[in-house]
Amino acid sequence: MSADSPQPESSPPSARKAPGLLRSSAVVGMMTMLSRVLGLVRDMVIARYFGAGAGADAFFVAFKIPNFLRRLFAEGAFSQAFVPVLSSYRETGSVSDVRKLVNAVSGTLGLVLLGVTLVAVVGAPALTAVFAPGFLDEPVKFGLASDMLRITFPYLLLISLTAFAGAILNSYDRFAVPAFTPVLLNLSMIGAAIFLSPLMESPVLALAWGVFIAGALQLFFQLPFLMRLGLLPRPKVDYRHEGVRRILKLMAPALFGVSVSQINLLLDTVLASMLQTGSVSWLYYSDRLSELPLGVFGIAIATVILPSLSRKHAAESVDQFAHTLDWAVRAVLLIGVPAAVALALLAEPLIATLFHYGEVTDRDVMMAGGSLRAYSMGLLAFMLIKVLAPGFFARQDTRTPVKIGVIAMVANMVFNLVLIWPLAHVGLALATSLSAWLNAFLLWRGLRKDGAWKGQPGWGRFLFQLTAANGALATVILWLGQPTSEWLVMAGLERAASMAVLVGAGVVAYFLVLAAVGVRVRHFRHR
Template sequence: MASQPEPPLSSSPTGTDSAAPGSGAPKPAPGLLRSSGVVGLMTLLSRVLGLVRDMVVARYFGAGTGADAFFVAFKIPNFLRRLFAEGAFSQAFVPVLSSYREQGDITEVRRLVNAVAGSLGLVLLGVTVVAMIGSPLLTAVFAPGFVDETVKFGLASDMLRITFPYLLLISLTAFAGAILNSYDRFAVPAFTPVLLNLAMIAAAIWLAPLMAEPIMALAWGVFIAGALQLFFQLPFLMRLGLLPRPKVDYRHEGVRRILTLMTPALFGVSVSQINLLLDTVLASFLQTGSVSWLYYSDRLSELPLGVFGIAIATVILPSLSRKHASASAEQFAATLDWAVRAVLLIGVPAALALALLAEPLLATLFGYGEVTPRDLAMSAQSLRAYSAGLVAFMLIKVLAPGFFARQDTRTPVKIGIIAMVANMVFNLLLIVPLAHAGLALATSLSAWLNGGLLWRGLKREQAWRSQPGWPVFLLRLLAANGALAAVILWLVGPAARWLTMSGSERALAMAGLVGAGVVAYFAVLALVGVRIRHFRIR
């Protein structure tokens, strides 16, 4: 297999290489692999701290009434953040900003930034005030199963009043991050979520003991984190000369274009998040602990999705937008092909490892304090179900920008509606026999439908065209994943054994197991001819 011709991913889709020193040529943009690595590294730091945060929350609050109430109060603004700020808004704003950069001057860019800041901020402020006033109604809508449980419903409603302003703060943070990403300043926005995790960890450890209702400390931690994240990015915008001076101007041509693109994108970009929220709604009717089991398993599946899938998507959207603005169809297709291969290279082994290591991973991270062995077993069921859709979740993240970069938001929304309806059907079919795990499996199945339809649409419009080398790449991937599975199954041992270990023993055993799997996977990739240069692209 090593003798097969190499795929042409090492070539630059721009057709240019780095300028020689002293040549006077403009400095090229950083390579996509390097930029994805920077974002992935920062995101990895954030996700590791996120796991630490969840370990702290699990240790102090377990999976009982208070934890269920907080996860609902946190999930509502967090869901809207992903749907609106990091979803529809970013996907609409970045292509428009990129076109202004390509076709206009810095004065026009500043006017756009100021108009968007003022218009966006006013809408978000209004939504936040209304949501805080109507928090019981929102709780009833998003967790109807809590209505008959007075204590749980009251806690969730009270915490929602504190957590909902996070949407305002984090949406403005996403706006600032989108500007930085458009100018290839990827590290700062990728590092910013670290502050959320640090704030929540501090709230759980030091603020909770001071409060009459300890779980309320987590809600205040979320609010504080939103403010920290926004103010952290402002100096970097100032350095670019793009610190906004908000001006409400809905007549601005760029604002109108963004609003036009956002309306359908609200569904198209974040269907997976809508599906996860539907899981929470239905899980609120199941036995106590179901919401928490889904939360802990979702958090683990989000680790590879955030570190690699979202990292690649973050990097390619500005690149695809610029290529579309400059009418570089071949480079556009080559970039999408690169993104799909990169997702498969990381996503397939990550999904396989999560499925095979569900109980040991959950025991290592969350099996302490108030968390019971039954909680771990139940969370493992939903983790395996989520892992079945991990590759699909990642593909959605990199395929959807293929539409948004071309300012086509209608096609993804049509596909998103189909996937959302399918998810509800799958939920109804699977919730009775599989309970909370059925909800997770339904989300995975609908993600595959979503990803498949996105891929078919891009291929039909010739926005994505298969580059040479796919059969060889897939065979190499199959060999490496086979080696990974063999090593894990050989070393993991029975799940019950992990529950008898101390925390340090679990951590050391898991580190050794993961290390052995990573070495086996990449060693086999190297043996069959995969090289880093195959994935270098500017």
């Protein structure tokens, strides 16, 4: 029987031997890197065709609403609640039990999402007014955003079911397929901008249709892989199913605990809509760049450790649970610190290299660079949240992250109100970073207090190694870097070549120093 063949009904569900966490993280990271690189290409295309004007602002709001809800419900609270329950059924139940759970969850989730989608499509203007109240003073922009929201909101239904399918595949250590799936969104939007926009009366509407098409493509792409596992859902609405009730119980508080950073970013959009035209776009472009390392490494590690932590908790392996969390934190620091340093030092050059084409002006580059630098200050915190939160959810503890989430949200609102007046959109980005650090610290303190996280030997040496390598990285960037004014007048290919040399030199310096002070790949192997 092949590794992917359905198991006999009489035996508990099993999968091929689980790969090491480093190898799994690398697989997810590579697939996510491909997606994020295409995402940057997508944003470059959007910037070239639509710039940072009213049409772009309207689309980013229409896209951000369902995308925010996707992260909040589908990849956020739902996945964090569903994976531990599915892992428990997989460890202790039969194949039949697992299939019944999958069928009940798919039917119940699908019905709820369909209802939410219908309400949102009908009430699109009201939703737009809630999430972008600043657009009310500009009827054309408001109407355009509402029209596009009717097209983009069904994406929530499609991508949430995609996330459901991906959670099943991740639970069976099939990480590559869900990690590759977002590539289809980027390809769809690039194609829509280039080929569909010239055919539209309002060209920016093509982007909304690209989002809708992408949702369908991503869902149908994953179904054959579920079929190979023998877990293709046969939807059944069953609120009384024990697993469904457990998931719903875990989801309610998890909405805050896992998605605080997304709520903070959405609050930024609401407030930015009240600032000068372009603010929403500046925040979007800078947020996209800061999400590149977050998605490639932070989310990759979090995706891999949640099923592993859930199984260790089910097996009552306390020491291995703590060891896995410690490994995840060190892995995040190894990548997150240099990424934050590089983004802070290269904010405007990066924005210029990727987006300074077509409708994007010198002023847009400077404005987006300021918010990117502010986001970079919180990048490491965002990544730590991604790997610390699973430490609670794997143990089916959702109360603690809720309390922490509420504290962080309140802090973000206070920071927003304090910083928006002197710093405008940059203040909103800085407030998000500050609240993320508060969130990460409280999560870490809670895990340490519970004994779920225990520092393993060697932390002092590791921090020294990290400091030395990042010092070398910063030195190389400052030595080889050029003033922002020179980046603004370079041709596109010259900017790209200069950035490639600068980034390449920084990466080489960082890893050479890491090797010189004793860091080896084998130190991060963890099965």
